[in-house]
Amino acid sequence: MSTQTRWRRARSSRTASPGRRSKTLAGATALLVPLAAMVGLAAPAEAASSATAVYTKASDWGSGFEGKWTVKNTGTTTLSTWSVEWDFPANTKVTSAWDATVTNSANHWTAKNLGWNGTLAPGASVSFGFNGSGTGTPSGCKLNGNPCDGGSTNPGDNAPSAPGKPTASDVTNSSAKLSWAPATDDKGIKNYDVKRDGATVATVTGTTYTDTGLTAGTDYSYSVVARDTADQTGPASAATTVRTTGSGGGGENPGGNGKINLGYFTNWGSYTAKDLVTSGSAEKITHINYAFGNVQNGKCTIGDAYEDYQKSYSAAQSVDGKADASDQPLRGHFNQLRKLKAKYPNIKVLWSFGGWTWSGGFGQAVQNPAAFAQSCYDLVEDPRWADVFDGIDLDWEYPNACGLTCDTSGPAAFKNMMQAMRAKFGANNLLTAAITADGSNGGKIDAADYGGAAQYINWYDVMTYDFFGAWAAQGPTAPHSPLTSYPGIPAQGFTSADAIAKLKAKGVPASKLLLGIGFYGRGWTGVTQSAPGGTATGPAAGVEPGNQYYKVLKTACPATGTVGGTAYAHCGKDWWSYDTPATVGTKMAWAKSQGLGGAFFWEFNGDTTNGELVTAISSGLK
Structure with missing residues (x-):
């Protein structure tokens, strides 16, 4: 498959929402304004441990400033959690924060670790930051109940141990x-x-x-x-x-025959959880992959804190018609997905990590699979949103092969990662992976032990799309998601059928394979030939060059033919390929004939307001 930057996996660039911190701006400002003197302060301390918290004002622009706290474990035992408390003058407050949960009672402020950054080994440190308004500086700091300089509020009186698991x-x-x-x-x-x-x-x-x-x-x-x-x-x-017992709403299994109908839900898209309700799609899906969390420094990390759990939704935007309160512990997409699950309890949600843009961190992470799995578990099972997620999806593009970056971890790295993940997440959590569909000889499926890893996963999302596209700017034009081969296909092994056959041959059970559907098209311009195989002058105009949502293409450039089990369209000088409800139906019939576990799609944003592609998948799987 192409190593071109792939639109379906790329975080779209967008202007920061009002009130959101711009790290670029903050960094630039910090170059212009001298750092304030570091101020050591205090907070609740862990038993038989020593730790410090140091405050720095990173930048100041008159009406506001950027502050930073650094927590360091100066003791000899591991710190399992941290909480920094301080007081601000009445005219000073925190307006936004990152890498910690920050709350206040009047002028008293408290910052607590997130699920992924609470554990500090001896000598380790972690920082969190915030934007603030006013001119005051913190006072009365405590770290885990003790002074932030590492002293003890109550000498000889240690903090209590953790109670037993309820x-x-x-x-x-x-x-x-x-x-x-x-x-x-x-x-x-x-x-x-x-x-x-x-x-x-x-x-x-x-x-x-x-x-x-x-x-x-x-x-x-x-x-x-x-x-x-x-x-x-x-x-x-x-x-x-x-x-709790009973039912919170919803109905029968929407997939039919136990088949999975899974959709990717992106944290940067315009689509909201409420749109799943109004389009009717929530009644027809079984699972959601929430995309994406990041992989950094060997750990699973938050992808976008604001969109994930900080953004407030109005009553009109909310799944249940109730507006978010400014002081409620969880907002953003996570809270809306929680409400969606309450309304449709059959839906399971997985948190997907990696993707095209953020797969570069997997190589470091798999050097210590157990530690990586622990970090992912701690983040997914963070008490603030543990009920939202039913498991984890790993989207590594690609193990022991090239995507946006090239990986050299070796063929066993993927299997070792999935083994560690299953050991940590246990049998009751879902564990899945989005994997390559490159079925060519010596291609990406051959580069990693997908067969050996299959024993640990619930299923694979086989990305049977993006086989061809306008990264080959002069063509030949070809469908990006062919089900089967056809005369003149530009490369052998680049079809859904080839990918599924190769994975089966490697020992992956058919029931653990989901067929991928793209809710978008890929296209060229400068094309005179209607049939596939024509020349072009470059990518067609779209939401990004060479890419456009199905909901736009269905009327802007209606399908004029089919090839390899998918549709194509020639309108003016543009040539596009994409799936329609009819070709989705063909693909679902094929998936059932192969004994596959179901289907998945990238992603909700591309469908129509009445969810016609989701409907086609649901109907086709029954």
């Missing part, structure tokens, strides 16, 4: 009873904070609590934090997921 009993459609083993402390335990989905819902003195007012058929994540007689809090317990 267990659930007496679960009904609206309540659940939680019990846990007590924490230990050298001075005694005062009480426990019970947290539901990361937010404190009760403070109790005993080791049981019954949570009420819950929604039927809904997953909730619970953890517990102990507080000692000096009001020091310890680390949170391990989280447990509880599902």
Whole structure:
């Protein structure tokens, strides 16, 4: 397949939303304004550990500034979580933050680690930043309850241990009873904070609590934090997921015959979770891959904090018609997907990491597969959104081959990664991967052990599109997603049938293979020949050069023929190829005849407002 930058996997460039931090601007400003003196401050400290927090004002533009905190573990034991507290003068406040969850009560501010950056080995450090308004500086800093300079608020009085993982009993459609083993402390335990989905819902003195007012058929994540007689809090317990009884809505399995109908939902697109409802698509899909999380420095990391969990939605934009509150613990796409799952409990959501643009980090990550898997698990299972995700999807483009960058990890790296992921995520979480469809001899399928890794995954999303495109600017014109070969195809092995056959031959069960459908077309301009194989002068104009959504092409350049089981169109000087409801139907019939597990598509943005391509997949799989 082409190593050209692929539009379906590229994060589209867009202007930052109002109030969003621009790292480019902040960095430029920092060059012009001298750094303020570093100020050491204090916060809640972990038992038998030592840590510091240092504040730096990175830039100041008069009406506002950029601040940065650096937390360092100066002790000899691993720090499992951190929380920095400080006070600002009345005229100073945080307006946006990154790499930490920042909240306030009046002028008192608290920043807590995210799921992926809470663990600090001895000597390790982590930073988080924020934009602020006003001119004040922080005071009264505490790190995990102790002074930020590494001292102790209560010398000789250690913070409590983590309580035991909560267990659930007496679960009904609206309540659940939680019990846990007590924490230990050298001075005694005062009480426990019970947290539901990361937010404190009760403070109790005993080791049981019954949570009420819950929604039927809904997953909730619970953890517990102990507080000692000096009001020091310890680390949170391990989280447990509880599902209430009954049904929260939705209907029968939309895929039909147990088949999977999965769609990619991008965090940069104009499509929202509510659009899945109004288009009717939510009733017809079984799974969503949320794209993308990043892979950096050997870890899974947040892709876009603002879009993922910080952006507020109005009542008109929200799945349930209720506006986000400014102080609620979870907003953004994550909260909207949570609401979507409450309305359609049959839908499962996976968090997809990597993609075309962000696959360069996998090579470093697989050098330590267990550590990589742990980082991904910690992020996906972050208590704030653990109930949103039912598993993880790894989109590595491509192991031991070239995509946007070239990987030299070796043929075993992919299998080793998936083995570590399954060991960490366990049998109850979904584990999938989007993989190449290059079925040519010695091509990308041959470069990695997809057959050996199949034992660890639930299914593969086989990317059976982008075989041909206008990165070959002069042509020949060819369909980007042929189901089967045809006379004159520019390269052998570049069809859906070839890819599926090769994966089966490598030992991948047919039931673990999903056929990929692109909700977009690829096209050339300067084309005089209607049939495939013509010459061109370059990419056709589209949402990006050579690319356009199906919802536009169906009327702007209607299909004039079919080849290899997909459609093409010649209008004026432009030549496009894309799938229509009719060719999707053909492909679904073929998928069923091959015993495949179902189909997936890239991505919701390309479909019509009434979801006609999603409907075609759903109907075709029944």
